[in-house]
Amino acid sequence: MQFNKVLENVTTYEAGKPIELVVREYGVKPESVIKLASNENPYGTSPKVTAKIQELAKNMFVYPDDSMYELKEALANKFEVESSNVIIGSGSDQILEFCVHAKCEKDSKILMAKTTFAMYEIYGKQTGATIIKTEDDQHNLEQFSKLYKEHGADVIFLCLPNNPLGECVDKDDVYAFLETIDSNTLVVVDGAYQEYASFKDEKKRIVAKDLITKFPNTIYLGTFSKAYALGGMRVGYGIAQANIIKTLYKLRAPFNITTLTLAAAIEALKDEEFVNECIAKNFEEMTRYEEYAKSKGFEYIPSYTNFITIKFADKFVSKEVAQKLLERGVIVRDLTGYGQNAIRITIGRNEQNTKVFEQLDEVLENLK
Amino acid sequence: MQFNKVLENVTTYEAGKPIELVVREYGVKPESVIKLASNENPYGTSPKVTAKIQELAKNMFVYPDDSMYELKEALANKFEVESSNVIIGSGSDQILEFCVHAKCEKDSKILMAKTTFAMYEIYGKQTGATIIKTEDDQHNLEQFSKLYKEHGADVIFLCLPNNPLGECVDKDDVYAFLETIDSNTLVVVDGAYQEYASFKDEKKRIVAKDLITKFPNTIYLGTFSKAYALGGMRVGYGIAQANIIKTLYKLRAPFNITTLTLAAAIEALKDEEFVNECIAKNFEEMTRYEEYAKSKGFEYIPSYTNFITIKFADKFVSKEVAQKLLERGVIVRDLTGYGQNAIRITIGRNEQNTKVFEQLDEVLENLK
Numbered sequence: 001m002q003f004n005k006v007l008e009n010v011t012t013y014e015a016g017k018p019i020e021l022v023v024r025e026y027g028v029k030p031e032s033v034i035k036l037a038s039n040e041n042p043y044g045t046s047p048k049v050t051a052k053i054q055e056l057a058k059n060m061f062v063y064p065d066d067s068m069y070e071l072k073e074a075l076a077n078k079f080e081v082e083s084s085n086v087i088i089g090s091g092s093d094q095i096l097e098f099c100v101h102a103k104c105e106k107d108s109k110i111l112m113a114k115t116t117f118a119m120y121e122i123y124g125k126q127t128g129a130t131i132i133k134t135e136d137d138q139h140n141l142e143q144f145s146k147l148y149k150e151h152g153a154d155v156i157f158l159c160l161p162n163n164p165l166g167e168c169v170d171k172d173d174v175y176a177f178l179e180t181i182d183s184n185t186l187v188v189v190d191g192a193y194q195e196y197a198s199f200k201d202e203k204k205r206i207v208a209k210d211l212i213t214k215f216p217n218t219i220y221l222g223t224f225s226k227a228y229a230l231g232g233m234r235v236g237y238g239i240a241q242a243n244i245i246k247t248l249y250k251l252r253a254p255f256n257i258t259t260l261t262l263a264a265a266i267e268a269l270k271d272e273e274f275v276n277e278c279i280a281k282n283f284e285e286m287t288r289y290e291e292y293a294k295s296k297g298f299e300y301i302p303s304y305t306n307f308i309t310i311k312f313a314d315k316f317v318s319k320e321v322a323q324k325l326l327e328r329g330v331i332v333r334d335l336t337g338y339g340q341n342a343i344r345i346t347i348g349r350n351e352q353n354t355k356v357f358e359q360l361d362e363v364l365e366n367l368k
Numbered sequence: 369m370q371f372n373k374v375l376e377n378v379t380t381y382e383a384g385k386p387i388e389l390v391v392r393e394y395g396v397k398p399e400s401v402i403k404l405a406s407n408e409n410p411y412g413t414s415p416k417v418t419a420k421i422q423e424l425a426k427n428m429f430v431y432p433d434d435s436m437y438e439l440k441e442a443l444a445n446k447f448e449v450e451s452s453n454v455i456i457g458s459g460s461d462q463i464l465e466f467c468v469h470a471k472c473e474k475d476s477k478i479l480m481a482k483t484t485f486a487m488y489e490i491y492g493k494q495t496g497a498t499i500i501k502t503e504d505d506q507h508n509l510e511q512f513s514k515l516y517k518e519h520g521a522d523v524i525f526l527c528l529p530n531n532p533l534g535e536c537v538d539k540d541d542v543y544a545f546l547e548t549i550d551s552n553t554l555v556v557v558d559g560a561y562q563e564y565a566s567f568k569d570e571k572k573r574i575v576a577k578d579l580i581t582k583f584p585n586t587i588y589l590g591t592f593s594k595a596y597a598l599g600g601m602r603v604g605y606g607i608a609q610a611n612i613i614k615t616l617y618k619l620r621a622p623f624n625i626t627t628l629t630l631a632a633a634i635e636a637l638k639d640e641e642f643v644n645e646c647i648a649k650n651f652e653e654m655t656r657y658e659e660y661a662k663s664k665g666f667e668y669i670p671s672y673t674n675f676i677t678i679k680f681a682d683k684f685v686s687k688e689v690a691q692k693l694l695e696r697g698v699i700v701r702d703l704t705g706y707g708q709n710a711i712r713i714t715i716g717r718n719e720q721n722t723k724v725f726e727q728l729d730e731v732l733e734n735l736k
Contacts, residue, residue, distance in 0.1 A: 001551070001552060001554065001612060001615075003470045004469075004470060004472070004473060007615060007619075010618040010619075012618060013621075013622045015431070015622045015623065018431070018432075018435065019430070020433050020438070021435065021437070024437075038431045040431060041429050042429075043429075044426060044429050045426065049428065050426045050428065053422075053428065053628075054421075057418045057421040057422045057425065058412060058413065058418045059600060060413040060417065060599075060600045060601050061408050061411075061597040061598065061600060062387070062408055063383070063386070063593070063599040063600055064600055065387075065388050065389070067383075069388060069392075090458060091623060093621050093622070093623070097621055101372075101494075102371045102375060104372070119621070119622070126469075126618070126619065183369070184369060186369065216369075217369060225431070229429040230429065231430060231431040231623075232427060232428045232429060232430050232626055232627030232628065233428050233626050233627065233628070234432075234624075234625075234626045243369060244369060247371045249380055250379075250494070251378075252380075253381075253458070253459075253465055254383045254461070254487070255383065255458075255461070256458060256602070257602075258601050258602045258628075258629060259601065260600065260626075260628055
């Protein structure tokens, strides 16, 4: 069977390892596994959201409200835009996919940072588009500008803050860059971790309404998978001018969000207090990782997210460290696949982090 | 902003109207709404599945197991195939989408029945492919053969039984047709309602393993949205040779199924007794619709599904009938958009159907 030639170059995304796998392969008890590889909110979902889902669980047989009326209204209200400026996806991932497929064909070009969210490239390759990357790993807007002048681009991805490295460009610099971009280039501002970045440093805050008003060729993406603690429920959103949203809708399959997911997202938006408490704890705990890295002489990337990237330079091989931790029931993300001798650890709860340091101490001692 | 030209021809799918809309627009109390427009299992989800989801609801913050190990194993076991023969999608819809996008480009051709599931055409148009349809509304394999000989096709869709009309081609006729199809044409056998068809008439039964072994260019699609009563949870599957599955995986976004959905599907497969009871009741209740149609002098299409299509000929206008029912809180599907002066009604529970007949009596009386 022959398939579209463009698919020959498409690789599949390797997700963070699930708890079930560690249980199956290394015989670790499920309750002992510490999963800090996928940047979930380690404090769990808001108890109010859980209660709502328990109440609604008997409704699983009914197709979701495909208009997503309530959730769209709630998001429009939060972001002070109209419902027609909102699209909801199965994670913000799905909106990325729509953006790429709406704009790109075989002769298209996509511009992104060298080391950024892997799906940008995978979706790009599905269309056969050429991927253009900066030389620096972290976002360097001068390099973005240089490459844009040289090649142009149909789509530009800005990950603010950036996954998997954690750095974040200032809003003013982003706006100055956007001033130079053609109105026919779609700029995707991926704000999956914006709640964290804007909590830590006001200079990083991107306000969706302001962004899309000043730059009608941009789309702001947000997610419920991180700070809102619904990673398992698959829901994110895009905020853009209505003409963009309307086109992206043509690529959306009906019922792309489950009945319980819609309910969970609506409920989660009502409990912002929970979200803010989780973010505050995140940055308290992050200082422990920074101190741990310093104490071992490892470099780390100052992070505006709920994870931290620790570099091993020539001291250790990140792949080995991650594997040894895995065998002990601690799941972290090895960044070898991203060209980094580093691991990315989600900032866990206090007691989880304590265990990570203990296990990491032993693993590093054994690998010496 | 310019987008891909192919999108200009893409229309968006109009889903069955949700209960929320009837409540908002016509002030009907939610508990009084009878939703028989989307072919859900009206008996609700198995209580065992609901209990499981209530137990697991606190896990919503954890990303799903993206390998879907357990559900794949369960499906492989049910269909007596290997895990490598199974792909899981957000409804079988999503597998349709993968099939079309994996095979089709602008110069591709897709062959289908004149009146069949609307998403076949929508996904096709997203790629710019030419859609070729038979002259007859219902599946007519002679016409399929004639058109195939004349034009060829990259993808053929067979909906067995067919949504939205309800008819079903015999397995032997399907096999005879497949013998004549080139090995490079992907034939999608959409079995969304197969549980119903094979319960009613053994001649309609398609056994996935047998199908893909005899015809390695086919893919069998199944869903949890109908008989398995998980329409709200978005999960379906494809069974095909491993080379096809592997390619379709290149189009799958990570985490396309929610954590709770995976758990619900695994649990639903354990409660086949519930499913069989629901199917038996479906056909008992269907006879009431057949008798009702006969008593009014309406033609209906003998159905192998959980819905029935009732034609109004020159007696009534289906759009008006559906609208008047809607205002009374009874949601059915008007088939005007499918070129039929007919309504499609999901077979509800006994008491729901009684109410439908009462309301329909009044609506028809008023429209006379």
